[in-house]
Every structure is written in C-alpha cells, then in structure tokens.
Amino acid sequence: MTTAEPPTPAESPTPAKSPTPADPRAPAERPAHSDPAEAGISWLRPSPLLLRARRIQVGLVTVPAAIIVAAAGLAASPTASVGAAAAVLVAGLLSERFLARRVAAWGYAERDDDLMVRRGVLVRRQSVIPYGRMQFIDVTAGPVERSLGLATLRMHTAAAASDARIPGLDKAVAAVLRDQLAALGEAQAAGL
Amino acid sequence: MTAQLPDELPRQPMTGIADASWHRLHPLSPLVRAGRGLMSLLILLLGIAVLHRRQAGSDLYTDLAIIALALAGGFVSWLVTRWQVADGVLRVDTGLLRRDSRRFPLSQVQAIDIVQTGLARVLGLAELQLRVAGGDAARGGRLACLRLADAERLRRQLLAMAALAAVPAVPEAQSAGTGNQAISQAQAAVGSERPLFRVKPSRLPVAIVASRAGATALIVAVGTVLTAWLSGNASAIAPFLPVVLGVVLALWRQLNGEYGTTVSAAHDGIRLRSGLIQTAAETIRPGRIQAVRLVQPLVWRALGWCRLEVDVAGMRQRREGQAEGQRLRALIPVGTRAEAEQMLNELLGDRPLPVRRAPQAARWKAPLSFHFLGWSGDDRYVVASRGRLCRQTTWVPLEKVQSIRWVQGPVQRMFDLASVHLDVAGKRVTASIEERDSAEAVQILGRLPDLARAARRASRS
Numbered sequence: 001m002t003t004a005e006p007p008t009p010a011e012s013p014t015p016a017k018s019p020t021p022a023d024p025r026a027p028a029e030r031p032a033h034s035d036p037a038e039a040g041i042s043w044l045r046p047s048p049l050l051l052r053a054r055r056i057q058v059g060l061v062t063v064p065a066a067i068i069v070a071a072a073g074l075a076a077s078p079t080a081s082v083g084a085a086a087a088v089l090v091a092g093l094l095s096e097r098f099l100a101r102r103v104a105a106w107g108y109a110e111r112d113d114d115l116m117v118r119r120g121v122l123v124r125r126q127s128v129i130p131y132g133r134m135q136f137i138d139v140t141a142g143p144v145e146r147s148l149g150l151a152t153l154r155m156h157t158a159a160a161a162s163d164a165r166i167p168g169l170d171k172a173v174a175a176v177l178r179d180q181l182a183a184l185g186e187a188q189a190a191g192l
Numbered sequence: 193m194t195a196q197l198p199d200e201l202p203r204q205p206m207t208g209i210a211d212a213s214w215h216r217l218h219p220l221s222p223l224v225r226a227g228r229g230l231m232s233l234l235i236l237l238l239g240i241a242v243l244h245r246r247q248a249g250s251d252l253y254t255d256l257a258i259i260a261l262a263l264a265g266g267f268v269s270w271l272v273t274r275w276q277v278a279d280g281v282l283r284v285d286t287g288l289l290r291r292d293s294r295r296f297p298l299s300q301v302q303a304i305d306i307v308q309t310g311l312a313r314v315l316g317l318a319e320l321q322l323r324v325a326g327g328d329a330a331r332g333g334r335l336a337c338l339r340l341a342d343a344e345r346l347r348r349q350l351l352a353m354a355a356l357a358a359v360p361a362v363p364e365a366q367s368a369g370t371g372n373q374a375i376s377q378a379q380a381a382v383g384s385e386r387p388l389f390r391v392k393p394s395r396l397p398v399a400i401v402a403s404r405a406g407a408t409a410l411i412v413a414v415g416t417v418l419t420a421w422l423s424g425n426a427s428a429i430a431p432f433l434p435v436v437l438g439v440v441l442a443l444w445r446q447l448n449g450e451y452g453t454t455v456s457a458a459h460d461g462i463r464l465r466s467g468l469i470q471t472a473a474e475t476i477r478p479g480r481i482q483a484v485r486l487v488q489p490l491v492w493r494a495l496g497w498c499r500l501e502v503d504v505a506g507m508r509q510r511r512e513g514q515a516e517g518q519r520l521r522a523l524i525p526v527g528t529r530a531e532a533e534q535m536l537n538e539l540l541g542d543r544p545l546p547v548r549r550a551p552q553a554a555r556w557k558a559p560l561s562f563h564f565l566g567w568s569g570d571d572r573y574v575v576a577s578r579g580r581l582c583r584q585t586t587w588v589p590l591e592k593v594q595s596i597r598w599v600q601g602p603v604q605r606m607f608d609l610a611s612v613h614l615d616v617a618g619k620r621v622t623a624s625i626e627e628r629d630s631a632e633a634v635q636i637l638g639r640l641p642d643l644a645r646a647a648r649r650a651s652r653s
Contacts, residue, residue, distance in 0.1 A: 113641070114645075123599065123602070126637065127595055127597045127598075128637065130595075157595050159594035159595060159616055159617050159618065160615075160618065161615040162595035163597065164595065
C-alpha cells in the first residue's frame with residue numbers, strides 16, 4: 001500500500017449504470033485494511049446495487065421467518081412469540097452492518113495473465129486464476145439480482161477448489177467481462 | 193444402423209484399428225456388466241426358493257422374468273453398441289431408442305485402464321476405461337467388455353496414437369508416415385518395461401491394519417464386544433452389524449484394490465497393475481501427473497513405511513469403490529522410505545523438500561500440526577507438508593496449478609499468519625502452504641503466478 005486512502009464504501013465512485021459496452025467500470029482504490037499488498041493493483045468493484053440486492057435478500061428471509069415464528073407461538077404465549085419475532089427482525093437489521101462490509105470487500109482485478117478476485121471480511125480470501133486455466137465462464141442472475149439488473153460471473157477451472165466468482169456486476173459489465181475473459185482464456189489456453 | 197456392420201467384425205484381429213471400421217464388444221459383455229447385481233439377485237432368489245419351497249410358484253416366475261428381461265436388455269444394448277477409431281478419435285455409439293454417440297479425442301486422454309471384475313476374469317474378458325480430464329466418471333469412455341488380449345492390444349495402440357496426437361509439431365504431410373512408424377515403434381518397445389516397485393504381499397495387510405482404517409476397525413470391534421459383554425446379551429450387538437460390515441468391507445476393498453501393486457516404467461508412461469480379485473492395469477502418461485503425495489501415518493513412521501500416491505486428472509471409474517473418487521491412486525500402497533525416494537526420483541527428478549518451517553507464531557495457531565508444517569519451491573515444483581498424526585507431503589508441478597488462493601481467517605489474522613493453497617485439476621488435491629507469516633504469504637501469492645506461468649511456457653515449448 002502506497003497511499004492511505006480511507007476505506008471506500010461500496011456506494012462511492014463506480015458509475016452505476018452506464019450502458020456503453022466499452023468499459024463501464026471505474027477503478028476503485030483499495031481500502032486501507034488491504035489484503036496481500038501488491039502495489040499497483042487497481043481493484044474493480046461490483047456495482048453499488050449489490051448492497052441493495054443483499055439487503056433485499058436478507059429482508060426476504062427475515063421477514064417471513066419472523067412472521068412464521070410469531071404465528072407458530074401465538075396460541076401458546078403471545079408475548080414470547082412476538083418477542084422472538086422481534087428478535088429475528090433485529091438480527092436481520094444488525095446484519096446490515098456486516099452486509100455493507102462484506103459487499104465492500106469484493107473486488108477483482110484483471111492483470112496481464114490472470115484474474116484476481118478478493119472477498120470476505122472475517123475470512124479473507126484472494127484468488128489468482130490464470131486466464132489460460134479457465135474452462136468456462138457462467139453468468140447467472142437470481143430473481144433479486146435480475147430485478148436490479150445485476151448478474152454474477154463465475155469462472156470455472158479444472159480444479160473444483162478454485163473459487164472465483166464476482167457477484168453483483170452490472171449486467172452489461174458482466175457481459176463485457178465474460179467476453180473479454182473468454183477471449184483471453186482462448187488466447188492463453190493451456191492443456192492440463 | 194446395424195445393417196452397415198459386416199458380420200465378421202468382432203472376430204477380426206484388430207491390427208488396423210485406425211482404419212475407421214466399426215467394432216462390437218464381446219458378446220458375453222452384458223453378462224459381465226450385469227454381473228454383480230445379477231449374482232446377488234440370483235442368490236437371493238435361490239434363498240427365497242429354498243425357504244418358501246411351497247409358495248415359491250408365481251413369485252419365482254416373475255422374478256425370473258425380471259432377470260430374463262434384464263439380460264435381454266443387456267443383449268440389446270450390446271447389439272446396438274459399436275465403437276470405432278478414426279482420425280485420432282475413439283467413437284462409441286450406443287443406445288436403441290435414444291442414440292448416444294460419444295467421441296473421445298485421444299489427445300485428451302489422461303490415462304487408459306484395463307479393469308477386470310471377478311466374473312470378467314473367469315471369462316477372460318476385460319474392460320477398457322479411458323480417463324479424460326474433468327473428473328466426472330460419466331464423461332470417461334468405457335469399452336466393456338473385450339477379450340483381455342484385445343483390450344491390451346487396443347490400449348497399446350490407443351496410447352501410441354494418443355502420444356502421437358499430443359505432438360502437434362509434426363507437419364500434416366509427414367504425419368501419416370511418421371504416424372505408422374511411431375505406432376510400430378511404440379508396439380516394438382512395449383516389451384521393454386523397467387520394474388520400479390512391487391508391493392510386499394505380507395506387508396500390505398499389516399500396513400492396512402496399522403493405518404487409520406485399521407484403527408477404526410479396532411475401535412468398532414472393541415465397541416461391539418464391550419456392548420455385548422456389558423449388556424450380557426449377544427443380540428445387543430445387532431444394531432452394530434451394519435457398521436461392522438461397512439468397516440470390514442472398507443478394509444477388504446483396500447486390500448483387494450492394492451494387493452500385488454506393481455509399478456513399471458514403459459515408453460508410454462508408468463504402468464500400474466494391482467488387484468486381488470478384481471484386477472486393474474493402468475498406464476499413466478508422462479506429464480499427466482497433477483500431484484504426488486507422500487503419506488506417513490503415525491504407526492507407519494515408526495516402522496519406516498510410507499505411502500506414495502499420485503493424482504491424475506480424470507476420475508477413475510469403477511463400478512464398486514465409490515471411495516476411489518476421494519482417494520488418490522497409490523503407486524506405493526506401502527513401502528519403505530528408500531522405495532518412495534526412488535519412485536519420487538523417477539516421477540519428479542530433482543525436487544524441493546519442505547524445509548521452510550512455519551514461523552513460531554504458528555505454534556499457537558496450529559499446535560497439533562506445527563511440527564509438520566513446511567513448504568518449499570523451485571521453478572518446477574512446489575512442495576508443502578502438513579498433518580497432525582499423519583504427515584502428508586504434496587508435490588505439485590507448477591505448470592499444473594489451476595488457481596492460487598490466499599486465505600486468512602480471523603485467528604490467523606490475530607497471529608499475523610495466512611495460508612496459500614495451490615489447486616490442481618480435480619476434486620481431491622490441493623497443496624496447502626499453511627500458517628505462513630503474512631508477509632511471506634503475500635510474497636508467495638505475488639511470485640507463484642509468475643513462476644507458474646513460466647513453467648507452463650516451458651512445458652509447452
């Protein structure tokens with residue numbers, strides 16, 4: 001780390017929806033609590049909408065869960081069941097803090113010969129996948145992601161343990177990245 | 193479809209397999225393929241018939257009809273299955289209603305095995321299995337069954353063609369001539385195999401008993417006996433019986449699979465033969481080894497024994513032994529250190545040893561495995577060792593590395609440590625450089641991709 005920039009929350013610089021297929025991704029500075037400090041890596045970020053997608057996903061789980069908890073115990077002890085439901089909701093709200101940090105931890109960098117992906121707050125991970133090793137690339141989008149115009153890019157190598165996915169990419173970005181990675185992979189393909 | 197097939201094809205000697213003609217499998221193959229299930233079914237039926245001699249009647253007939261139907265199905269499947277070798281591609285067509293045509297480019301073949309089940313051995317048949325990368329057994333090619341001699345000859349020819357297909361430098365014009373030449377050369381050289389290792393038949397059972405599987409068996413046995421004794425009632429062990437059976441089966445499977453392992457070096461790779469009742473012969477082509485692992489369990493270390501396993505891309509497919517998927521292939525099921533060293537020299541040549549020990553801080557993070565943690569690397573291999581009671585040392589050729597992962601958990605962060613994992617193809621092997629100083633881990637992550645790229649370039653040229 002050369003510059004001590006303050007941690008950039010996911011909301012900052014990335015331009016949200018630029019439809020130009022050229023290169024709609026803006027490089028974002030790494031947060032100061034960085035991973036293996038390799039000077040000169042400019043990390044790219046998932047779309048800031050990813051945080052919203054994650055919030056919706058948490059909401060979709062906690063609200064029905066709270067309702068079920070409340071309904072299940074209502075007959076026996078109304079106070080306890082309402083309390084439990086409230087606890088579930090509070091837990092959902094508390095996870096908000098972690099969500100923001102986790103979303104902010106995602107980053108990827110296209111280097112000359114490989115793609116780097118980093119993620120995780122509690123357990124931090126950083127993967128290096130040489131372009132030549134990519135077997136195929138998936139772009140998937142769940143219902144929540146789709147409603148926000150996001151997609152998840154996943155790269156597969158011959159190793160099952162390889163772990164490289166980038167969630168919450170703008171759909172256009174994901175498509176561009178997919179094509180770009182596929183082209184690079186083809187150019188550098190290496191046998192097993 | 194079948195009208196195109198000349199009748200005499202199955203009998204024809206397969207000297208010119210590359211002539212694009214279609215071949216059939218051996219007519220007895222449905223019997224062998226159905227073998228195990230059929231046998232148990234028959235035994236069950238006989239048991240039922242003996243027990244209920246009276247009311248056997250209609251039940252028996254329906255069951256017999258089911259067996260007959262299964263056999264007829266097998267026969268039809270045999271009838272519609274054909275294979276062909278043309279242009280360096282093995283093609284297997286099968287299926288009556290739903291045609292299924294598979295092509296296996298020989299240049300992609302990782303290894304070719306010959307497997308004989310017990311029944312197949314009695315009938316002199318063998319199954320030819322092609323392993324391709326990508327792990328999934330369903331993607332591998334399988335010719336079940338051929339006559340053993342045919343299978344061996346076919347394997348030799350396919351391997352020769354595969355070796356040829358893997359060399360793209362030969363100009364098209366010459367390739368036909370050199371092709372035949374190379375094949376004939378390859379066939380000529382087949383006799384010359386250099387033995388590398390043979391497992392001691394007396395040592396293997398001892399070793400299996402002294403390994404983790406043996407320890408499990410011991411615990412289960414003691415538990416069972418104790419239960420029977422404490423409850424004073426022999427029938428109290430009934431619930432344990434499936435577990436006991438499972439443990440015994442696992443031990444048996446290992447013995448059956450690894451008994452009589454012989455390894456020899458041939459021109460087309462490393463030959464590996466093993467098996468007590470079901471035998472398997474496989475050839476690992478040079479440059480297809482993804483990882484080599486030296487395993488030293490606790491008791492074995494005291495005896496100076498070790499186990500040497502290799503990982504070859506492409507899952508080994510056996511009808512029994514699903515455990516095979518998680519296991520690596522043992523070149524040395526049990527051997528002395530000297531034998532292992534010799535084999536390592538053969539496989540890897542000059543290689544690094546895991547001499548870089550973990551930093552002192554790792555003693556607190558991983559007190560049980562600290563004594564085995566270590567790694568090292570040069571421009572061709574990375575070696576990492578780990579383990580608590582059982583020491584595992586894994587060598588990975590840098591050109592085989594699929595991805596590199598840096599991981600730091602919360603406890604590691606507390607001690608300023610991090611781990612780096614090197615993944616190779618398949619589900620089983622990862623060389624883990626664990627509990628390094630985080631500065632060192634960063635350095636490893638920074639340098640390994642470049643080294644791996646250089647190694648890939650070097651191996652390609």
